Amino acid sequence: MTAAERLQVTLLALLPADGSAISAKALQGAVGCTSRDVAEAFDVPVIAGTVRHDLIADSYAAQKKGSSLPHHTDQFPPETAPIYQP
Numbered sequence: 001m002t003a004a005e006r007l008q009v010t011l012l013a014l015l016p017a018d019g020s021a022i023s024a025k026a027l028q029g030a031v032g033c034t035s036r037d038v039a040e041a042f043d044v045p046v047i048a049g050t051v052r053h054d055l056i057a058d059s060y061a062a063q064k065k066g067s068s069l070p071h072h073t074d075q076f077p078p079e080t081a082p083i084y085q086p
Helices: 003-014 024-031 035-041 043-048 071-075
Strands: 051-054 059-062
Touching: 003 024, 003 035, 003 043, 024 035, 024 059, 035 043, 043 051
Parallel strands: none
Antiparallel strands: 051 059
């Protein structure tokens, strides 16, 4: 795991589970990194929709989508589904 991946995991773990926002400055202080590091670490989660970024307040919040599973997993059939073979 790279240093950037470790930072991303750490920052994601610091987000409140109830969906409330936490400021980028608070995240910086908790981890001891720069504002750019925080922004870069959340790039992919924000694009994926798992993290919400409020640009005006410069804060981040966990974004829950239905279940705790990633949003794309419901596109695949369950493993117990019969397999169609022509």
